[in-house]
Amino acid sequence: NAGVTQTPKFQVLKTGQSMTLQCAQDMNHEYMSWYRQDPGMGLRLIHYSVGAGITDQGEVPNGYNVSRSTTEDFPLRLLSAAPSQTSVYFCASSPPGQGALDEQFFGPGTRLTVL
Amino acid sequence: DAKTTQPPSMDCAEGRAANLPCNHSTISGNEYVYWYRQIHSQGPQYIIHGLKNNETNEMASLIITEDRKSSTLILPHATLRDTAVYYCIVRPRLLSNFGNEKLTFGTGTRLTIIP
Numbered sequence: 001n002a003g004v005t006q007t008p009k010f011q012v013l014k015t016g017q018s019m020t021l022q023c024a025q026d027m028n029h030e031y032m033s034w035y036r037q038d039p040g041m042g043l044r045l046i047h048y049s050v051g052a053g054i055t056d057q058g059e060v061p062n063g064y065n066v067s068r069s070t071t072e073d074f075p076l077r078l079l080s081a082a083p084s085q086t087s088v089y090f091c092a093s094s095p096p097g098q099g100a101l102d103e104q105f106f107g108p109g110t111r112l113t114v115l
Numbered sequence: 116d117a118k119t120t121q122p123p124s125m126d127c128a129e130g131r132a133a134n135l136p137c138n139h140s141t142i143s144g145n146e147y148v149y150w151y152r153q154i155h156s157q158g159p160q161y162i163i164h165g166l167k168n169n170e171t172n173e174m175a176s177l178i179i180t181e182d183r184k185s186s187t188l189i190l191p192h193a194t195l196r197d198t199a200v201y202y203c204i205v206r207p208r209l210l211s212n213f214g215n216e217k218l219t220f221g222t223g224t225r226l227t228i229i230p
Contacts, residue, residue, distance in 0.1 A: 042202065042220030090158050104218060106158025
């Protein structure tokens with residue numbers, strides 16, 4: 001298994017540009033989520049999904065959209081990038097069943113800079 | 116979720132046991148203690164979790180006090196590869212995939228293993 005993969009690893013955008021951060025997992029996990037991590041801070045939840053077709057907002061959803069058309073993929077879209085969205089973005093997934101989220105598997109991260 | 120308090124940094128000699136403390140004095144009866152770590156520039160990695168009994172796995176041991184207001188993560192024989200930021204997280208262990216499942220990361224303890 002490749003686990004959780006994220007692309008791209010690095011990205012530089014200009015203010016106002018749009019882009020999609022890709023996240024995929026091959027472990028048949030139902031739960032997937034997106035976090036952002038800013039310097040000196042912990043991770044903050046942006047959006048999450050408990051299964052295909054179901055998404056919900058986390059604590060910092062503004063400026064981001066998500067969709068979940070398949071179990072494997074959970075892309076994060078920035079519609080109009082702002083410098084405040086400069087951050088490292090992590091995608092995570094966890095298996096279903098009792099004790100959901102006992103162990104979340106994180107991807108390697110995407111480092112985004114918005115100029 | 117209950118808040119946690121961790122020291123910002125600790126050092127430990129290579130080969131010795133690393134003991135990382137965490138205070139969670141407002142923990143409620145249905146909340147578990149989880150530990151994750153984040154090695155520089157990588158996604159967080161799950162270590163261990165527990166409710167009230169001491170837990171051990173191949174990576175670490177978790178000691179929770181009888182009143183559950185604090186816990187200690189023990190890395191029995193620390194190596195240089197254990198240098199990372201360690202996060203103590205307290206949250207309910209949900210039995211379904213539906214709801215606002217998330218991990219609330221604080222700023223953690225930066226553990227440095229000294230050769």
